[in-house]
Amino acid sequence: MGVNSSAAGRGRRRYDSPLRDEQARRTRQAIVTAAARLFVARGYAATSLADIATDAEVARPTVFAAFGSKAALLREVVDRALAGDDEPVPVAERPWFRPVWQGQTPQAVLRAYAEVCRLIGKRAAEIFEMVRRAADEGPELSDLWETMQHNRRAGAAMVVDHLRTLTPAPHLPDHERAVDVVWLFNDPAHYRSLVRTRGWSERAYTAWIADQMHHGLGLDAS
Template identity: 80%
Template sequence: MGVNRSAADGGRRRYDSPLRDQRARQTRQAIVAAANRLFVLRGYAATSFADIAKDAGVARPTVFAAFGSKAALLREVVDQALAGDDEPVPVADRPWFRPVREGRTPRAVLTAYAEVCRIIGGRAAEVFEMVRRAADEGPEPADLWETMQRNRRAGATMVVDLIEALEPEAHGLDHERAVDVVWVFNDPAHYRSLVRGCGWTEQEYTTWLTDQMHHALGAG
C-alpha cells in the first residue's frame, strides 16, 4: 500500500517546525551578538549589514530578512542588552527586578534598584554609550536615544511611586524632583565610568549608588 503523501508531508512539517524555529532563533541571536560587538567596536554608522553578516557567519540577505533595517537591528541590540535575552518580557516583570517591587522600606527599594542598575550597567553600559554617539549621526538612532531616556525616566518614576506608596513623606522633595534625582543616578554611564573606567568593584558601585540615591532624595 502506498503512503499518503500529504499525511507524510504534514507529519514532517509538524516535526520540522520546532527545529526550524530553533534554528531561526539561533541565527537571529548570532546576528544580534555580532551587531552588538561591531556597533560597540566600530560605531553604528561605520558598521554595515555585510560586516555583521560576516561576523555572524551568515549571508547578508539573511540579516536583512531577519531584521529589515539596521535601525531595527539596533533596537533589538538595545532591547536584549537591557533584558539579557530575547524573551518578550518587560524589564519590570523580570525576576531580577522583583525585589524592587517587593521592598518594604524606601531603603530596601533603593538598594534593590541599585542592584538592577548594576545588572543593566554590566550588560548595556557600552551599548548606551554607542547609541548616545550614534544619535548625532542620524534621525533613527536619535529617536531611539530619546526613547531610551524616556524609558529610564519611567523606571525612575516607578521607583519613586513605590517609595511614596510605602511612606508618603519618605523624601523631602516634590514628586517630579524626586524622579529627576533617580533618573540621573540610573544612567548606565555611571557604571561605565566607575566600574569599567575607575576599577570599582560591582559591590562598591552598588553600595555607592544606594547611598547616593538615598542621600539625594533626603529619605529618612
C-alpha cells in the same frame, strides 16, 4: 504513493516546525550578538549589515530578512542588552527586578534598585555610549536615543511611585524632582565611568548608587 507522500509531508512540517523555530531564534541571537560586538567595537556608522553577517556566519540576506534594517537591528541590540535575553517580558516584571517591589523600606527599595542599575550597566553601558555617539547621525538614531532616555525616566518614576506607597511614607521631594534624582543615577554611564574606566568593584558601585539616590531624595534625615 501520492497520498502517503502528502501525509508524510504534513508530518514533517508539523514536527519540523519547532526545530525550525529554534534554529531561527538561534540565528537571530547570533546576529544580535555579532551586531552588539561590532557596533561597540567599530561604531554604528562603520558597521555594515555585511560585516554583521560575516561575524555571525550567516548570509547578508538572512540579516535583512530577520530585521529589515540596521536601525531595527540596533533597537533589538538595545532591547537585548537591557533585558538580558529575547523573552517578551518587560524589565519591571523580570525576576531580577522583583526585589525592588518586595522592598518594605525606602532603603531596601533603593538598594535593590541599585542592584538593577548594576545589572543593566554591566550589560548595556557600552551599548548606551555607542547609541549616544551615533545619535547625531540621523533622525532614527536620535529618536532611539530619546526613547532610551524616556524609558530610563519611566523606570525612575516607577521606583519613586513605589517609594510613595510605603508606610510610613518617605519624606520625598516633589514627584518630578524625585524622579529626576533617580533618573540621574540610573544612567549606565556611571557604571561605564566608575567600573569600566576607574576600576571600581561592582559591590562598591552598587553601594555608591544606593547611597547617592538615598541622599539625593533627602532620606538621610527621615
